[in-house]
Amino acid sequence: MIKVEGLTKRYARTVAVDDISFEVEKGQIVGFLGPNGAGKTTTMRVLTCFLPPTTGKVTVAGFDVQENPMEVKKRIGYLPESPPLYPEMEVIEYLRFVGKLKGIASTELRSRVDEVIERCAVADVRTRLISKLSKGYRQRVGLAQAIIHNPDVLILDEPTSGLDPKQIIETRELIRSLAGDHTIILSTHILSEVEHSCERVIIISQGKLAAIDSVANLTNRLRGSEAVALEVDASSGRPSPADVQQRLGTVSGVRGVRLKDSRNGRLVFEIESLQGRQIRGDLARTVVNAGWNLNELRSVGLSLEDIFLQLTAAEQKDVEQPEGVQA
C-alpha cells in the first residue's frame, strides 16, 4: 500500500530524514516510533504530499506523491500533531466543510458526517463551537476529519499526545476499530503505545531507520534485557549507598547499577541486566543475605533512549563483559 524507497528530506541546514526505505501492506497498523525530532513528522508530511521529498521515491496505493499528488491525497486521511481545526466553526459545520473539501458528493455527505460523528463519539458536541471544545474532543474531531472520506491510508501524527489516560484508551480503541478497512500509520514516542495498537514497528532515530520489525519480535528482543528498580531501607543510616552498589554490582548478569535516590532513609537503585539474563531473584537474595531490608523490587520499562542504544549497539553488547560498578 505504501512504498518508500531511499527517502531523504533535507531542510536548509539539517537532514531531517536520511535514506529511509520501508513498505507497508494493506490493512496493517504500523507504529512509527522515535524520540522527538527523529524525523517522524517529516516522513509523514512527505507521505501526505505536504512536503516534497528531496530524493527518493514514495508511492501510496501505487501513485507517486510527486507525479500524482491529487490521487494520493484522495486516498489519504491525515491527522497532524495539532488537529487542523477552525475554532470559529461548529463541529458539524467543520466536518461538512472537510467532507466537501475531500470531494465527497453532496448526496453522500450527510450520511458520511453522521457516521464519523458516531464513530468518533462527538455526537454530544456536534453543534458546539470548536473553540469551546476540550482537548480530548478536539482530538476526536481531528480523527473524524481524517476518516471522513473513508481513505485507504490513515496517517496519524501522535494521536494520543496530550490526552488523559481515559481518553488515550478510547482513542486507541477507536484506532484499532478502524484497522480492518484502513492501512494505518501512527507515530508516537511512547513504546507502550506501539505495543497496544500496532502490528509492526518502524523505529527511526536521528533521521535514520533503526529497526523495522513486528511488535512481537521487537518486544522479545527488548525483554531479553531488563531494567530493575530496587529499594533498600536505610533509615538507621546504614547501609551506605556505596556499600550496596558495590555488592549489587557483583551479581552475575548485572550490567550496571545506578543510585537514583537516597533521601528519606531509603536507597533507590536502577539496575540494568545483560541481554537475556534474569537477575531479579539473584538481586533479592543478595540483599537479604547481606542482612538489609528489601523494600521494593520491580521491573521498569526501558526508556526509548535505552531502546535505541540497545538496537543500535545490540551486537557489541552481546559480547560485552560485565562492567561492574558504575557511579
Place this chain on the structure above:
Amino acid sequence: MRSVFLICRKELNSYFASPIAYLLMAFFALIFGFVLFNATRDFIRYSFQMQFQGGGGPMSINDQIITPLLGFTSTITLFLVPLITMRLFAEEKRSGTIELLLTSPVTDLQIILGKWLGAMLLFLCILAMSMINLALLFAWGKPDLKPVLVAYLGLILQGGCLLGIGALISSMTKNQIIAGGVTFFVVLLLWLLSWSTANDTGVLSQVLNYLSIVTHFDNFAKGVVETKDLVFYFSMIFFSLFITSRAMESLRWRA
C-alpha cells in the same frame, strides 16, 4: 470550481464569525458618511450662494460630490486592504490548518483563488455600505448614474489588485502583524509612486507612474473606462495570484 467556492465561503464565514468584518464595515460607513455629509453641506451652501448672488459656473453633483468622494474612497481602501488580507494565509499557517488544505485533493491555485475571492466579497460588502449613502443623493438629487458605476468598477478592480498583493504577502509569513504591516507599506508605496512622478516626464518616472495603482483609478473616477487601465488591473490581479502560488510552492520546498 466547486473547491474554489467552498474555500471562498469558508473565508467569508470566518470573516463574519469574528468582529473584523462588522468593524471594517462600520468604520467605513462612518468615515464615508462623514465625508459625504461635509461635501454635500458645502455643495448646498455654495448652490444657495449662487442662487441669491448669481454667477458662478454650472453645478454638478457628479463632479463636485461623487467624484471626489469616490477618489477619497480609493484612498481608504489602502488602509482597509491590509486588515482584510493579513489573516488569509498567515493565520492558517500559524494554527496548522494549512496542513488540512494542502493535504486535501485541491490544487494550490484553487486555495488561492478561493481565499482571494473570499477577501474580495468582504471588500464588496464594505463598499456596499457606501451605496446606502449614495442612494440618498440619488433619492433627492439627479446625478448621472453611469460615471458612478464606472467609478465603482474602478474601486473594485483596484481593490482586487491590492487584495492580490495582500494575499501574496500573507502567504509568505506566519505572523499576521508582519503580513498586515508589510502589506500596508507596500500598498502605501504603490500609492506614493504617483506623487513623486506626477510632474516628471522622464521614461523612468513614466514607468513608475504607470505602476502606481492609483493613477489607473483616476480615469475610472472621471467616468472613463480605458482598455489600458483594465489591462493593468487584470494583469496585476493575475500576476499577484500567480506569484502567490509560486511562493506557496517554494515554501513547500524550503519549509
